Amino acid sequence: MFPKSKLGGSCDGISSSHFQRSNSCFWFQSKQLNSFIGPTSTRKFIFKTCSLASHVTQRSIGRSGNEINFRWKEVKQRHSSQRRFFTCRYDATTSMENEENISQATLIWRAIKLPIYSVALVPLTVGSAAAYLQTGIFSAKRYFMLFVSSVLIITWLNLSNDVYDFDTGADKDKKESVVNIVGSRTGTFIAAYLLLALGFFGLTYTSVEAANMRAILLLASAIICGYIYQCPPFRLSYQGLGEPLCFAAFGPFATTAFFLLQSSTSELPITCTILSASVLVGFTTSLILFCSHFHQVEGDKAVGKFSPLVRLGTQAGSRVVKVGVAALYSGMLLLGLTQTLPFTCIILCALTIPVGKLVVSYVENNYEDKAKIFMAKYYCVRLHALFGVALAAGFVAAKMVARYHVPKPIF
Helix, strand or coil, X not given: CCCCCCCXXXXXXXXXXXXXXXXXXXXXXXXXXXXXXXXXXXXXXXXXXXXCCCCEEEEEXXXXXXXXXXXXXXXXXXXXXXXXXCCCCCCHHHHHHHHHCCCHHHHHHHHHCHHHHHHHHHHHHHHHHHHHHHHCCCCHHHHHHHHHXXXXXXXXXXXXXXXXXXXXXXXCCCCCCHHXXXXXXXXXXXXXHHHHHHHHHHHHHHHHHCCCHHXXXXXXXXXXXXXXXXXXXXXXXXXXXXXXXXXXXXXXXHHHHHHHHCCCCCCCCCEHHHHHHHHHHHHHHHHHHHHCCHHHHHHHHHCCCCCHHHHHXXXXXXXXXXXXXXXXXXXXXXXXXXXXXXXXXXXXXXXXHHHHHHHHHHHHHHCCCHHHHCCHHHHHHHHHHHHHHHHHHHHHHHHHHHCCCCCCECC
């Protein structure tokens, strides 16, 4: 048994073969640290790091009983290579306290969800690039009009989702909810549907200008998927059907519609190439939604929202993410081998594999940590955006460099 240190802590039970950590105290033999202290082979030392991480109180207990105090800064300057020996204990309450003291600016930033707007950009970009592969034509004016309209639609989705989750109590403790920030459910509701009207008007105007009614039917179907996903009386997301609806809305419906609207003629046919690309886009978009539920399992369960993760559990959910990412790249390779997608798409999309691995490893390591797993959806957004850009760039490269053959129409 050793006496208490000057900082008031007590440590005992030093092992002769290794150090033990107890109550944030760290024990080391002098053999491991004789480069710090000097040639002492029999002394044992106790290092205790305080939360300020600016000093280390070191007490030597041995034959002489002398006490030696060193400033942590001096030790660090002399022996920076040994930093790994001095680590502060992670305090689990720190992240909780930080969550309680989030600034208003941070809450507003989270409410805006700017990275999520990649789900408006990627289907449009991939669809436009696939049309360029087919026709060699790209309309920047139409692209910009469709992008603005899509952003308005996504904003409607976010705002109306906050409104209806507020009604059910799912967002009761969600500080970044727009309704909780502005303090007005009615104002948020009105703003949401005004944005929907403006966005749909822009999509309709562009479809009429392109003389392509198939496109507006596909876009209307995508919006309907968004409505029945979250709005009463349907609220199919509460039945665990959000991911299939998300896949259909942003994949086959939206991506194919944007493909059609980049044509100068209403006769642009739908091909296996655009359908395959839209499936990949829808898949990565659904992955974002799936991972966004990890930190909300308890809240969803409390209000009767049976998301896939409520049904599966977070551990099984982490395995689903792993299988999903593997399926994404396996499917991409298969589409390349069958020449459904240009080989340039396969090469460029393969460059995003490290990002896919990052998503898998992050979810596997943090699926039980509510504070950290919150970031999983943003890693998925990164994968979604980079994969979509690579896919679109592959289409453009196939047209300009590889001279890829024009896909045969399906209908």
